[in-house]
Amino acid sequence: MSIEDRRQLHERKFPHWEKLNNGGRKYWLEVKGRHGRRARYVKEVNASEETARFYQEIYNDIDQLMEIHEKTPKDEGHKNVGE
Numbered sequence: 001m002s003i004e005d006r007r008q009l010h011e012r013k014f015p016h017w018e019k020l021n022n023g024g025r026k027y028w029l030e031v032k033g034r035h036g037r038r039a040r041y042v043k044e045v046n047a048s049e050e051t052a053r054f055y056q057e058i059y060n061d062i063d064q065l066m067e068i069h070e071k072t073p074k075d076e077g078h079k080n081v082g083e
Contacts, residue, residue: 006049014043023047036061 001009007025011017014027024046031039037060044053054072059065066082 003049006045010043010045010049014041020044024052025049038063 010025010027014029016029017025017027020026024044026042026044028040028042031041033039037058040057040059042053042055042057043051046052051072053070056069056071057065058067058069058078060082064082067078067080069078070076
């Protein structure tokens, strides 16, 4: 799969993205949950569109970041960051 093919695939799966200083990109998808919470799935890729980092951010009902779940490169489990 070419870099352009991977980029198009990422852009289809993740509607939001921004360029990173290292030539890669940061893609994200937001999902509304029950009880007013929101999750953001974030995928960071290098310049070759290969996954460098993948994690989930959990926000509370007033849009404060509460948890981060690092999944790649190593599954770190949930880390509480909010009050």
